[in-house]
Amino acid sequence: MNPSSAVVASRDQALSFFNNPFSQAHSFPFANFKNGSFVVPINTQTRKPKPNTLFTASKRFQAITACLVERNPPAKALRQILELPGIRQGPACFDGLSAKLVERAGFQYCFTSGFSISAARLGLPDTGFISYGEMVDQGQQITQAVSIPVIGDGDDGYGNAMNVKRTVKGYIRAGFAGMILEDQVSPKACGHTKGRKVVSREEAVMRIKAAVDARKETGSDIVIVARTDSRQALSLEESLWRSRAFADAGADVLFIDALASKEEMKAFCEVSPLVPKMANMLEGGGKTPILNPLELEEIGYKLVAYPLSLIGVSIRAMQDSLTALKGGRIPPPGSMPSFEEIKEILGFNNYYEEEKRYATSTYNLYSDRVSSNAYSIQRVQDDSEQRGESPQDPVVEVITPDVYNNYGADGSRDPFSGIWSRTLRIRITGRDGFEKLDVRIPAGFLEGITNIVPALGGVNIKELLDDAAEEVGGKLLLDFNDTVGDRIQVFLE
Secondary structure: OOHHHOEEOOHHHHHHHHHOOOOOOOOOOOOOEEOOEEOOOEOOOOOOOOOOOHHHOOOOOOOEEEOOOOOOOHHHHHHHHHHOOOOEEEEEEOOHHHHHHHHHOOOOOEEEOHHHHHHHHHOOOOOOOOOHHHHHHHHHHHHHHOOOOEEEEOOOOOOOHHHHHHHHHHHHHOOOOEEEEOOEOOOOOOOOOOOOOEOOHHHHHHHHHHHHHHHHHHOOOOEEEEEEOHHHHOOHHHHHHHHHHHHHHOOOEEEEOOOOOHHHHHHHHOOOOOOOEEEEOOOOOOOOOOOOHHHHHHHOOOEEEEOOHHHHHHHHHHHHHHHHHHOOOOOOHHHOOOHHHHHHHHOHHHHHHHHHHHOOOOOOOOOOOOOOOOOOEEEEOOHHHHOOOOOOOOOEEEEOOOHHHHOOOOOOOOHHHHHHHOEEEEEEEOOOOOEEEEEEEEOOOHHHHHHHOHHHHHOOHHHHHHHHOOOOOOEEEEEEEOOOOOEEEEEEO
């Protein structure tokens, strides 16, 4: 950006930007778009803020220079990425949350995967079940969840050339920066599965021409990624011919799916050398060799997609969690984020902060929000607070589980009352011999123990504690194997 043509953003513009730095509605298109970040030129001239302005109330703000135009459209942002040196990695997402995680991880753009969306939304294979309407709806949720450009999976365009034009226009309205169109017949199939067939050369090229015409008619600059599946359906030579024809028809990026060797990948990258090439690294065992980004860049690729990483690890994580739950356990802490981390990812904290901006005198913001847990929380107030006076002492929150009164925590002298000075140790050892869990809790928290190991809910631990209450030293209360073969031990210490 030429500093002489820049102006200092107004206070309201700067406030708006810092509150919503990547909103779809407003942002500044800073120059030097590099490595997926907006590099903000800082005005080196010292500007003294006026007294009593927002600039004096927060350390977050600096004087920034920016062009007074709207943020780059998604397609333009993607084209800027294509112009950057080096190869660009793009994981494939399938919903708003997975797209948000891609953005938080620092990637410059992402793909949508028809395979993954069909799996996550329908629970069905990618064999043509999912419709245009479902893909557009899912895509709009994804593009609205992030600020990075998203390349949508347009499958075969959902019909003839006229349907392709409708699909392109729908994807543009949904906020996609680019879209992939392929030359398979309907119903289409996943690129690395059997039974794929492609349309004729003429029809394949006409699909791309129709997409280019739809782009012109809408005044958009959406990036058209032309994909051919003819390598496996017909031959390598046919796929190379179609790629050249797609480039001549106006495609912005070329993609041959399921190339079978590094040599074939090199031959592809020699076709229409001025048009960027896309690679598809199908994790878990596809037909294309898995190469690292540097190897792909050396061959000549510009974009690389990872279609199954997110959906694949999600499936495995859910399977492992369900196995644990069926065995009477909850997933170990290291296998999932904490509740606070989940809330941060989803934007709860940002929501609460922004909510305060719209508070009225009669609206309670609940600024003292308390996270829910398995036990009741009571607020203890002194007499002065109840009378409307200002309390001299801070308010105290006391955790009062029902088990306290039920089991002698009220000061009674029954044998169990001494248990509150003891500790329960719960240890779970997997059938492979590795330790899965080793925690200690107050021996009186009988409800808490079932939250940790639900399988213990049917065990009368109260009776076991009654029998061991007068014993000195540690004692093994339980030792058994659950339904999945893990060993569960409970000790009184």
